[in-house]
Amino acid sequence: MADTRLIQGRYQLLDLIGRGGMGEVWRARDESLGRHVAVKCLKPMGRQHEPSYLRVLRERFRREARVAASLQHRGITVVHDFGESEGGVLYLVMELLDGRNLSQLLEDNRHHPLPVPEVIEIAAQVGAALDYTHRQGIVHRDLKPANIVRLADGTVKICDFGIARLAHDIGFSTRLTGTGIAMGTPHYMSPEQIGSGNVDHRSDLYSLGCVLYEIATGAPPFDMDDAWAVLVGHRDTPPRPPRELRPELPCPFETVVLDLLAKDPDDRPADAAAFVQGLAELTPYRMATPPGGTLSEARPRPVRAAARLPEPPRLPGWARNMTTGSKAAGTGRLQPPPDPSAALTGAWTGAREDGPAGTGTRRIPPQPSGSERPSPDERAAELAARYSEGLRLARLDRWAEAAEVQRAVATERDRLLGPDHPDTLAARYELGFALSRLGRPQDALREFARTAAGRERAAGPDHPDTLAARQETAYVLGRLGRHFEAHQVYTSVLAARERVMGGDHPDTLRCRHNLAFNLSRLGRLEESYRMASDVAAARSRVVGREHPDTLVTRYEVGYALGQLGRWTEALRTYQEVAASRARVLGPDEPDTLAARYEAGICLGRLGRSEEALELYRELVEDRTRAQGPAHPDTLRARHGLGVNLGRLGRWEEALAEARDVCAIRARVLGPDHPDTLVSRREVAVGLGWLGRWTDALAVYRDVAQARQRVLGADHPDALASRHDEAHCLEQLGRSAEAVELYRQVAAVRRTSVTRGNQQPR
Structure with missing residues (x-):
């Protein structure tokens, strides 16, 4: 900082009013025009920083100036001037805002949420400013409460475009982010930012959802002190509905916020304009700002209650779909969302058409008749809405309904666009995915095979979308017991992924994991163990030893060790995985409980039945609390308990447990379900031991x-x-x-x- 506190002989620095990651903000006087302004200066750096690091910061600062100066909107801070002083200090001269940022407002309010009308008014103004910004091709990428200021007259402004990115300047931005300098703020980062995926305007919409969630409830959606836990929450955990924290929030507002917080960019509003339009139903809650005044709480007029979207399943994506391929779609306008197991990579784009705000439904235009037949564009828009509805049903685990919707969309798109159009193939892919989840692997295989063939013709054999469909084909082949054919497909896909993406790419590692899984089903246990160990080591190196994806593969290593009869090593592996999952996911998450279950099997195999019995008793209690008494996993733990009672010679107790579990499984799963038959056999074992x-x-x-x-x-x-x-x-x-x-x-x-x-x- 210049000792004279005079920049370029014009801007006299008066008071330090803010300090951030990139610099300091001063209240200053423009001596030429006689007005007060805000001057942002690049923070002085010591010699301990690398020259390359300093060059990157200085280049970012210059870019902020150019980007910010190009924006002219009442909702964006005005930039008057920028340059570099004689002492090498970079500076940016902005309008001096007479107001408080949202973080300060929350602090002023003792971190209690802001009044509902204020929240809605802020949402509308920020949405309008983002709509303008995005139409200029600019993405903010660090939207947070500290970067949103509410002035004394009620105007809301976005400031600090320090890490904004010009949409056409992708290569330049990639170079800037390659230095290891953190981009964005964990509590407000979108899943695609976390995964270093393709960040577009919908990332700002997600960050806006985080901001609105915080000012409406008093806390961000994932309010943990550990940065990694926050990032995992953004990527895989559904946010708690805001109305559970603050019941007086309007139902439509909750729906709007949850739409913004969708994990997949496709599932958020298509743009900021759509978001602002979605606020229309909240007009009765929104109050006009009196001239020269501030917003205050007011009683809203009654409005129609809106249905809330059911909460998505809590089971983490990496547990549900680990042995499947990455979800991907065609290169057309619409693409399906990423597979929940897709680690930290991938970005998907597409339009969505919502029904009335807060209903949780998609508006499907009525079918016209006669001369009112829709145009091809209108028909395509209708199919896009129905396709999005299918995706929503899938996210809610309503797979049968999702399958019917996607089947109809695929059939109609086939007729309208052709069988190899990316949109047709996207719907067909989603149909296959739903059929697979419905336990219909043969039907799913047919859809995935058609999708893979169509994508290969349209995009080529090595296109990521083609490889995704082929990997799903391999998965359902394994489900059908056709492990040799699955092995051939996995091997071919892996070779392509390594050639196109590299050995350490998350999609490549996922395919290798799947291949290791399939090798064990072929009886090639040593190969399975070696490959799973290699993948676990690679994932540990790339994303960390306790990353959920790494733990999935370490779990598979434990399985391979058990199959090889190396029960002591398997036990140690499962215990380590269970402990790590308890820290990362929580003690009652299904993945954590699954690792504990496998540890119990190892104890039994090692003849440590007393320890196994105690473990299973605790596990039955935990699973009953977390999943319910009739859940298949709870019954599996009870089965293990009964087995170990028998190993300890307590056959009357073992027989009673086996009969009870068998009766529940027959009722819940069906009399011929494999698990029911296992329990019936255990009944026979107990009868035999009792003579x-x-x-x-x-x-x-x-x-x-x-x-x-x-x-x-x-x-x-x-x-x-x-x-x-x-x-x-x-x-x-x-x-x-x-x-x-x-x-x-x-x-x-x-x-x-x-x-x-x-x-x-």
């Missing part, structure tokens, strides 16, 4: 017949049940029948092995 072999034989036969009916006579589980039946006959002294049954099982196994050996390798 009730006749009763045990009847149960073993029921299980064997059900498995033959559901899985086929040569399925390993069906053969194991026939073997159980033969053993029971032996215990009853019916040796001839037992020998004949053993002979039949052996013959089926030989035929199955011969057929397997004839498969291409």
Whole structure:
């Protein structure tokens, strides 16, 4: 800073009024024009900073000046002048704002939320300013309460375009962000900023949602002290609905904010103008600002109550979809959202058409008739609205409805646009995804195969969208038990990803993870273990040892170790994963509970049944509280508890537990569900150990017949049940029948092995 506090012989610095990451802001007097202004100066740097670091900061400062000076809007701070003083100090001269930024307003209010009319008025003014800014091709990228000022007359202004990015200057921005200098503020960063993805105007809309959430509730949507926890929250955790924190908030306002906070850019308003239009239903709550006055609380006029969007599922994306491919879509105007498992990468664009604000529905234009038949553009817009509705249903786990919507959209787009149009393929891809979630892998396979073929014709075999569809194809092949075919597809996709994206790209690592998973299903356990270990090491290096994606692969390492009989190592791995997940995700998250469950299996395998029994008792209690008493995972923990009761010789208790779990599974999952049959077999085991072999034989036969009916006579589980039946006959002294049954099982196994050996390798 110049010792004379005089910049360029014109701007006399008077009082320091602010200090930020890039510089200091002074109240100053413009000696030439006799007015007070604000002067922002690049903060003086010591010699400890690298010259390259200083060059980047200075270039950012100059860019801020050029960007800010180009903007002329009542909602944006006016820039009067900028330059570099004789001492090398960069400066920016702005209008002096007589007001308080939103952070200061919250502090003044003891961090209590602002009155509802003020919040809505601020939202409308900031939305209008962002609409203007975005139409100039400029993205702010650091929108936060400290950068939004409310003046004494009620005018709201956005300031500090210090890390704004000209939309056409992508390469330049990439160079600036490659230095390791943090861009943005964690509590207000969009998921695509966190993932270093393609940041466009919708990132500002997400940040605006964070700001509105905070001034309306008193706290940001993810209010944790740990920066990593905040970033994970932005990326994967649905925000708590604002009305749970402040019930008097209007329902339509909550819907507007939750739309802004959508994880996928596609699911936010298409632009700031659409957001402002969405505030129309809040007009009765909004009060005009009296001239020269300030906003104050007022009682809103009654309005129609609006339905709230159901809360999305709490299960983190990396747990739900880890073994699938990345969701991606065509290069056309509409694209589907990213797979929740897509780590920290990816950005998707597309339009959305909302219904009346707050209804949680999409407005679908009525079907015209006769001469009122819509134009192709109108029809395309209608299909876009229906496509978005399908995405919303999928996010709510309403997969059957989502599938029907996307099937209809795909059929109509096929007719209107052609089978290989990116929009047609996007709907077909989403249809496949919904069918997969509905447990219809064969139908999903057909849709993914058609999507992959169409994308290969339209975009090429190595396009990310093509590879995403092919990876989903491999996933459903695995679901169908066609692991050799899945292996071939995964191997081909992995080679393309490594060639196009590099070995450490998150999509490449995800494909390698999937391949490791599939190798274990092929019985190639050593290869599976080595590949999973390599992926875990790479993810630990790239995103950190406790990153959720790293933990997913470390979990898979534990599975491979168990399959190899290395139970002590598997136990240690699962315990480490469980501890890390408890820290990162919380103790009651399904992923954390799953790792604890696997640790219990390891303890049982190691003969440490007392410890396993204690673990399962605690796990049953935790899962019952977190997931409910009839949830499949809760029942799985109860099954493990019963097994270990048996290992400890407490067979009466084990039998009672097995019967109870079997009855609930039959009611919840169905009598022939694999989990139900496992419980029925456990009932037979308990009867046998109690010497009730006749009763045990009847149960073993029921299980064997059900498995033959559901899985086929040569399925390993069906053969194991026939073997159980033969053993029971032996215990009853019916040796001839037992020998004949053993002979039949052996013959089926030989035929199955011969057929397997004839498969291409």
